[in-house]
Amino acid sequence: MDAAIAAQWDRVQGQLREEFGDAAFKSWVAPMTVTDVRDGAVTLAVPTRFIRDWVLTHYADRIRALWNGENPAVRTVDVMVVTNMQRPDLTGGGPAAAAVNDPVPGSPRAAAMESGRRTEAAAAGRAGTPASAAAPVPAHGGFMAAAPTGQVDDLSASLDARYTFENFVVGKPNEFAHAAAQRVADSDQVSFNPLFLYGGVGLGKTHLMHAIAHRLRERRPERRVIYMSAEKFMYSFVRALRHQDTISFKEQFRTVDVLMIDDVQFISGKDSTQEEFFHTFNALVDQGRQIVISADKSPNDLEEIGARLRSRMASGLVADIHPTTYELRLGILDAKAEQMGVEVPVKVKEFLAHKITSNARELEGALTRLVAHAQLVGRELSLETAHDVLADLLRAYDRRVTIEEIQKKVAEHFQVRVADMHSARRARAVTRPRQVAMYLSKQLTSRSLPEIGRKFGGRDHTTVMHAVKKVEELIAGDAAFAEDVNLLRRMLES
Numbered sequence: 001m002d003a004a005i006a007a008q009w010d011r012v013q014g015q016l017r018e019e020f021g022d023a024a025f026k027s028w029v030a031p032m033t034v035t036d037v038r039d040g041a042v043t044l045a046v047p048t049r050f051i052r053d054w055v056l057t058h059y060a061d062r063i064r065a066l067w068n069g070e071n072p073a074v075r076t077v078d079v080m081v082v083t084n085m086q087r088p089d090l091t092g093g094g095p096a097a098a099a100v101n102d103p104v105p106g107s108p109r110a111a112a113m114e115s116g117r118r119t120e121a122a123a124a125g126r127a128g129t130p131a132s133a134a135a136p137v138p139a140h141g142g143f144m145a146a147a148p149t150g151q152v153d154d155l156s157a158s159l160d161a162r163y164t165f166e167n168f169v170v171g172k173p174n175e176f177a178h179a180a181a182q183r184v185a186d187s188d189q190v191s192f193n194p195l196f197l198y199g200g201v202g203l204g205k206t207h208l209m210h211a212i213a214h215r216l217r218e219r220r221p222e223r224r225v226i227y228m229s230a231e232k233f234m235y236s237f238v239r240a241l242r243h244q245d246t247i248s249f250k251e252q253f254r255t256v257d258v259l260m261i262d263d264v265q266f267i268s269g270k271d272s273t274q275e276e277f278f279h280t281f282n283a284l285v286d287q288g289r290q291i292v293i294s295a296d297k298s299p300n301d302l303e304e305i306g307a308r309l310r311s312r313m314a315s316g317l318v319a320d321i322h323p324t325t326y327e328l329r330l331g332i333l334d335a336k337a338e339q340m341g342v343e344v345p346v347k348v349k350e351f352l353a354h355k356i357t358s359n360a361r362e363l364e365g366a367l368t369r370l371v372a373h374a375q376l377v378g379r380e381l382s383l384e385t386a387h388d389v390l391a392d393l394l395r396a397y398d399r400r401v402t403i404e405e406i407q408k409k410v411a412e413h414f415q416v417r418v419a420d421m422h423s424a425r426r427a428r429a430v431t432r433p434r435q436v437a438m439y440l441s442k443q444l445t446s447r448s449l450p451e452i453g454r455k456f457g458g459r460d461h462t463t464v465m466h467a468v469k470k471v472e473e474l475i476a477g478d479a480a481f482a483e484d485v486n487l488l489r490r491m492l493e494s
């Protein structure tokens, strides 16, 4: 591939990784190779039809826009299925895809490298056929037997030994979810199916799921429990499709007593994985097996998931975990300090519980850092040490400003109405302040682009990206404008 094209693809990939995160990047972007750039069209090769459909619905528009930014001649993106990975080079140049990363072990692309080359036409109806069409689940909900491939990991190897009920601190925000999880772990009847746990990041969903698995293993070792992340479910399914072996994929769930799927928000989009999850789900519920699901939102808010699956997921018990309270944070610090075997002065714990308010994970991280530092350099675990060691973290908390505050300040400054931050008006007098507010929201808060877009009248993340870029350009080229934005930033930070 031509070096310029390789460099463009490299930059497009870098941007996609930033926007969509590492996990999505590894699953969907890394497996792609560029096979052709001609007449304004980029052609990307992927190993299965499933991935092609996913890429087309989720990433193709963004890839096109990014590539167009790199090279204005590019106006379309085609995605084709090529099931060999001899790194196809249809450009007639040297070795193809020099800029494309090596395949992630176990990724669809790595799997695709194992077989000979086939084009989409040759592969149609085979490698990439959606599961629902390739091997429908029988109406009674059972599974068919076949030699296993794409097996899930051994449960014992993947569980975190620290995530037990004993180590889980119960408080108002999580008592309901905790009680529901205990019920599932301690009873032999299926009380509610599924149990759907949801809450923001780092609030203990994974901890509770592992705790259920640990307890079941102690109490009923003969019961078969599968715990897997939704991403792993997707990987295994894609791999099974690739091996034309969806039957074995289903087989591994046939004898399961409890199935736990973590972070189900990653099973999103209209595709065969969702369909497969739905079938697996129904089959297990029909057989009276227990299902536990976790997500970062309630079933109703999982917009990417189809209505049928959403309502199925909401049909059991839905338990949410609320953000931590001061008391719970203090309790978590007590428990973690005890597990670490260190005495932490009450004043220090109170200080941390007061300051680190986001979630249990950050709180635990701060304590670990503080203790490690104090022990390494032989310093006392005091308030002063905490201030020093956690200075960067504490500054970030002190600075935390909300998008609403930013909108208000920016509106005041430019003398527009706060409502114009959300409105559809496109007059320059309001679009510029709106763009500045979006830019500052990106700079001063930890909100993601889609979250920021939602706070600005439900705009798309690409609008926010455009705004950020635009404001950066203006800052670079217009000193008075740069001073204005700087002033606003200082006001918001103070």
Ligand SMILES: Nc1ncnc2c1ncn2[C@@H]1O[C@H](COP(=O)(O)OP(=O)(O)OP(=O)(O)O)[C@@H](O)[C@H]1O
Binding pocket: 163, 167, 168, 169, 170, 174, 199, 200, 201, 202, 203, 204, 205, 206, 207, 208, 263, 296, 332, 335, 360, 361, 364
């Ligand atoms: N109530 C609690 N008691 C003790 N530890 C907790 C509690 N809640 C969370 N933790 C700890 O905080 C960390 C983050 O928890 P966990 O990974 O379960 O969060 P999560 O809700 O699954 O987050 P994500 O959405 O990012 O997957 C873990 O180390 C966990 O042990």
